[in-house]
Amino acid sequence: MTLTETRPRAGAPTTSAPDRRRRAWAARGHLTAAGLLTLAFVSPIYLTVVNAFKTQDQIIRSPSAPPVPPTTQNLTDALGRSDKIIQIGLANSAVTVLVSVLLIIPLGAAFSFWLTRRPARFRRIVLAVFAAGLMIPPAVVLLPTIRILTFLHLDHTYPGLILANVGGGYLSFAVFVYSGFLRSIPHEIVEAAEVDGAGRLRTWWTIVMPLLRPATATVAIFLSLWIWNDFMNPQFILGPLRGQTITTGLYLSLGQYTTNYAQLFGVMFLAAILPVAGYLALQKQFVAGLSTGATK
Amino acid sequence: MRRGDPALGAVAALALGLYALFIVVPLGMSAWKSLTDENPLLAQANFVGLANYRDMVHDDALTSSLTFTLLLAGAVTLVANAAGIGFALLLNRTSLSFRAMRTVAFLPQVLSGVIVGFVWRYILAQDGILNEVLVRTGIVDRPITWLGSPLLASFSVGLVAAWVLTGFTTVVHVAALQSIPVELHQAAIVDGAGPWQRFRRITLPMLAPGTTISVTISLITMLKLYDIIVALTSGGPANATQSTALYIVKLAFTDDRFGYASGVAMLLLVVSAVVALSVTGLLRRREVDL
Structure with a gap:
């Protein structure tokens, strides 16, 4: 790409009052347009949040209205289910992710x-x-993965699900992020430690791992999110009899009451709140992770 | 420098071994099983050569699922990236309100496909909120069956997938936009370049590396799409929204046709690799040309 060189001009052009006013209006118009578009874009999420705090009657009467007065009945109902789908799902997903x-x-x-x-x-x-x-679609390796786990007597178990997570495409992502980041670390730092007599495993743990902290943040954040939201692996590796992660539990329970919207939104809200809160708390690291990938 | 520390080597070997066990070996097993008629109901599997691949040629369900998957991947990638670039340009301001908007624009990416599918099923239902709005404002006089007819349901799956992906493409393009030096635009303004010229000659070329990544990841995501479709349409109506990933799962776990499912899996693998690699190659060349 070529660019013509900057030609400096004598004196900055002075802006007239109507010019400034026009620019202020343009800025306000821009903000309004961006705001309206963003609102429309996130309206499905808005619906989930407001309807989680409304009664079935309120939802049917006007689904998009704010929850006035709000009710926490849906959340209590979701948590009070006899099958404990939310509590069990959250616990199972948390252990699997961790x-x-x-x-x-x-x-x-x-x-x-x-x-x-x-x-x-x-x-x-x-x-x-x-x-x-x-790049490999998980559906391509799903059947043989279950075969291998069956061979290891780990099919339909959490250790099996975790093992498949660790060995599969998620490891690819970690290796990719770490390898990219390691390229920016000068060899001299590592070599100096080795001259001092530290073994390579010790060098790795005491010198390299602290330097890799930003990469570790990226890997931890994105893998936690993806494994938390994974559906296909728990659906088939665990199967329906071995308890549920939050995604498979949600899928099973939401199939049952498609007309009980209050219950449906209560369950969805509770299932979504953890990753959303995590994202809002760690959004800087989220964006940093995506940005290094996008501009490298 | 000392080479080879057995302890670090052991950890590395473990990583390689696990990857081999859950990616390389399964691929080999799929390739081998695709040459058999394996079925859990049969006592043993027979080697059938290329019979599964010959059957695929006459399998209308496969043809329609592959066509749906490829059209969906292409259309959604195009729409989500165009929308992402537009959205990124609109939100690329420094003030707090714009930063807040950029934060919420990524939210669809944070939700699991199952939740996304169910929320949209409620929005797009016959008596759902979209129809209510459309009827109340007089845009249509009868509710539209968004998920009821094959064509509209395919469109709806695309709409929902594009919604989710736009969260990602927007953030990637905002990051790419922010890496463009302000001086470039200032210089172009001094030289008398209009907004369109600056977009075409500065913004678009400088965005290109980000666009390459964004498009590639969009395509890969779409070619393996599973959870959103399962929650939104379960592949229906009349299998119109059955992606190839869904078809493989149905062949393997509902029909118990392990051998044939493995063959279709190999086909999806080859198609995904060819599409992803050729598009990435094209975009890399475009980065240079722009």
Whole structure:
């Protein structure tokens, strides 16, 4: 891309009063347009939130009205279900996410660090194979994955689900983020530690891991979100008899009452609140993670 | 420098081994099983050569699911990225209100596909909120069956998928926009370039690397789309919205046709790889040309 060079002009052009007024109006118009469009865009989320706090009558009368007066009956009902679908789902999902991510982070980081010292061609081939893992539709490997887990006597179990998470495409993502980030760390830092006599595993843990903290944040945040929201793996690896994660529990319970909107929105609100709150709390890291990917 | 620390090597080997076990081996197993007639109801699986692949040619359900998947992926990728660029341009201001808008624009990405599917099923239902608004404002005089007819249901799946993806494409393009130096625009203004010229000659080329990533990830996401469709339409009506991922799952877990399901899985794998790699290659070349 070529750009003509800047030609400096003598004196900044003075703006007249009507000019300034026109610009102020344009700015206000821009803000209004952006605001209205954003509102329309998030209206489905708005509906979920307001209707979670309305009675069935209020919802049917005017679904888009704010909850006046608000009721917490839907949430109490959702939590008071005899099958405890929300509590069990949240607990199962939390354990699955936590253990999967805690295993993927050290595995992905140590593997990427190990890879930096391999010959360039070997590294390129291995990274290409891992890149494929990001692209493969999970449906393609689902059936054989269940076969392998059955062979290991881990089918329909949480350890099986976690193992499939750790070995599958999620590991690809971790290796990708860590490998990209490791390229920006000077070799000298690591070598200095090794001269001092630290073993490589110790160098990795005490020197490299602290340097990789931003990458770890990206990996932890996105993998937690994706594993939390995953539907296909828990649906088929766990199966219907082995308890539910929040997504499969939601799917099963929402199929039952499609006309009881109050109940439906109460359940959905409780299922969505955790990832949304996490995102709002960590949005800087979310955006930073996406931005490094987008501008690199 | 010391090479090879056995402890670090062991962790690396574990990572490689797990990846091999859950990605490489399953791919090999799918390839092998696609050459058999494996079925849990049969005592043993027979080698049938390329019979599964020959059957695919005459499988109308496969043809329609693959057509639906590819059209959906193409259309949604196009719409979501165009919308994402437009939305990013609109929201790329520094004030607090714009920052808040950018925050909520990503929200659809945070929700699970199951929740997204159910919320929209309620919005798009015959007596749902969209119809209520349309009828009340007089835009239509009878409710539209958004999820009831094959064509409209396909459109609805596309609409919902585009909604979710636009959250992602917007954030990616905002990040790319913010990496454009202000001086470029200032210089162009001094040289007398109008808004369209600046968009075409500065913004679009500078966005290109972000667009490449955004389009590639959109395509990959669409080619594996499963959860949103299951919650929204379950693949219906009349299998009109049955993506290839849904079809594979149905063949494997409802029809128990393991061998044939593996064949279709291999086909989806090849199609995904060809589409994703060729489009990425094209976009990379476009980055240079712009």
